[in-house]
Amino acid sequence: MTSTLRRAGGFAVVGTLALAAPSLGAAAFAPFAAVALLAAFVIDDGPLFELFARPGDREDGRLNGLAGFSLAATGLALLATVPRERMPLTVFVATVLILAYGNLGARLVDTQFDDEFIHSAGFVAAGTLAGTLGQATVVSITGDPLDLARFTFIAALGALVAALLRSALYERDDPVVMLTVGIALWGVDWLAGPITPIQTGVSLLLTVALGYAAYALGTASVAGMITGVLLLLVAVGFGGFGWALALASFFGIGALATKFRYDRKAERGVAEGNEGARGTGNVLGNSAVSLLAVVGFAAMETIGYQLGSDLFVLAFAGSVAAAMSDTLSSEIGGLFDNPRLITSFKRVPPGTDGAVTWQGELAGIGGAGLVAGIAYVSLPLPIPNSTAAIAILVGGVVGMTVDSLLGATVEGAGLGNQAVNFLMTLGGAVGAVVAWIPL
Known part of the structure; x- marks a missing residue:
């Protein structure tokens, strides 16, 4: 057994102390606080030190990693027992x-495979299972109802958030990851409505299948894949399958458009970098507005504000329509000659920021129309649905135009591609809402 695997097992044993929280009540923080004090000031040599020590710990002669992990758990335990509006014990234990x-799951698969995707899959699978069983154990002690569908959804969401953060941070940053995941799941638990077993089962199968396909086909990096499936899971939990269908259509069709005649686009200098594999920044740039919209919709549904719900549905669909429209216009339009700068209509070389072709514009309009059609049949649009669908189409075209205008004026000089993508999808969301008001 490798030292990293033994260390992971030791941290798992310490983490299991969280299961004592329902019995300890207000003293739930005590076991973790004790471990933190021992790690920081007492254990500086011997078998326990060697078990838990990370490379940097040996240089300092102190178990900084274990102390940080335990302090983060102590903080979450206090949030679950002290404030009037407390974090649910199920969320604390799951986190x-x-x-x-x-x-531990990631380290186990590392002993057999040297692959980033399998490492992340091991982390998410083991984290989801442990988080689900932990929540079930809590309610078996407290006597609250057992809701495996909800517990599994929350655990899977938390595991994906943790895996994404860990892919961008260092192992020593696990305390930050733990606190972030805990706060995020607290919000999810408050916002998410009832979650059925079918909803959980189908959403997990959908996200796993699409995530693996994205990585296997090279349309996303591991971090980009995790980000995408996380967004799909949020869409299902906070909105429903129709929301995930709209996002999945963009992810799938956008990825295929990026790969379409990739070599030809590479020769012309208009191809997406990294062999077309989109990373976290690209996925978030195109989907952050839709994520905010679906969370906003859930909040409006929670407080019962129907107009707010309607506006967030339109904003969500408009942002996805803009992302689809912009992706298809650039990926298809880049294959044709004689692009023109959108601000002056002068001919410019292929690949020039802000350049458009009539073929690309038609492809973009078609992409926006496709998302509007999906929204018409699958989203809870304001009545009449046909008017809302037209507004979404308009929003998609507005977003595509915003991207071209920003590309021709400020992209590269002050804004990066991800920022432009965010503003483009924001333009699509606002465009759909503004277009719907007079209609």
Whole structure:
């Protein structure tokens, strides 16, 4: 057994202390606080030190990693027991176990495979299982109802958030990851409505299948894949399958458009970098507005504000329509000659920021229309649905135009591609809402 695997097992044992929280009540923080004090000030040599020590710990002569992990768990335990509006104990336990056992699962698969995707899959699978069982254990002690569908959804969401953060940070940053995941799941638990077993099962199968396909086909990096499936899971939990269908259509068709005649686009200098594999920044740039919209919709549904719900549905669909429209216009339009700068209509070389072709514009309009059609049949649009669908189409075209205008004026000089994508999807969301008001 490798030292990293033994260390992961040791952290898993410490994380299991969270299961004592229902019995300890207000003293739920005590076991973790004790471990933190021992790690920081007492254990500086011997078998326990060697078990938990990370490379940097040996240089300092102190178990910084274990102390940080335990302090983060202490903080979450206090949030679950002290404030009037407390973090649910199920969320606290799930968060700690996701980190502890997710890392153990990742280390287990590392002993057999040297692959980033399998490492992340091991983390998410083990974290989801541990987080689900942890929540079930809590309610078996407290006597609250057992809701495996909800527990599994929350655990899977937390494991994906943790895996994404860990892909961008260092192992020593696990305390930051734990606190972030805990706060995020607290919000999810408050916002998400009832979650059925079918909803959880189908959404997990959908996200796993699409995530693996994206990575296997090279349309996304591991971090980009995790980001995409996380967004799909949020869409299902906060909105429903129709929301995920709209996002999945963009991810799938956009990825295929990026790969379409990729070599030809590479020769012309208009191809997406990294062999067309989109990373976290690209996925978030195109989907952050839709994520905010679906969370806003869930909040409006929670407080019962129908107009707010309607506006967020339109904003969500408009942002997705803009992302689809912009992707198809650039990926298809880049294959044709004689592009013109949108601000002056002068001919410019292929690949020039802000350049458009009539073929690309038609492809973009078609992409926006496709998302509007999906929204018409699958989203809870304001009545009449046909008017809302027209507004979404308009929003998609507005977003595509905003991207071209920004590309011709400020992209590269002050804004990066991800920022332009964010503003483009924001333009699509606002465009759909503004177009719907007079209609």
